[in-house]
Amino acid sequence: MEKLTEAEIQEKLTTTPNWKLTDEKWIERKYRFSAFLNGIEFVQSVANLSEEVNHHPFIAIDYKLVTLKLTSWHAKGLTALDFDLAKQYDELFLQIKK
DSSP states (O other): OOOOOHHHHHHHHTTSTTOEEETTTEEEEEEEOSSHHHHHHHHHHHHHHHHHHTOOOEEEEETTEEEEEEOBGGGTBOOHHHHHHHHHHHHHHHHHHO
């Protein structure tokens, strides 16, 4: 996958609410859960999906708050895959949050 241009990144950010650009090469989102174990369940779901596509986020777990960060090392920046996964992670969040 090719690295996205700044304009492409800005356009994709409009379709991935709650994700923000950090350090011009990462997208990041924080997910808040009502219980610690819901966050852990979410992280397991993220891990399973990430393994399937062989593209892994940085994950931080702070009690009921899970932070995900994405970038594509081989492209030295953000690619369409990062934004596709961001949307899929958001879908997983909605399923677990119910």
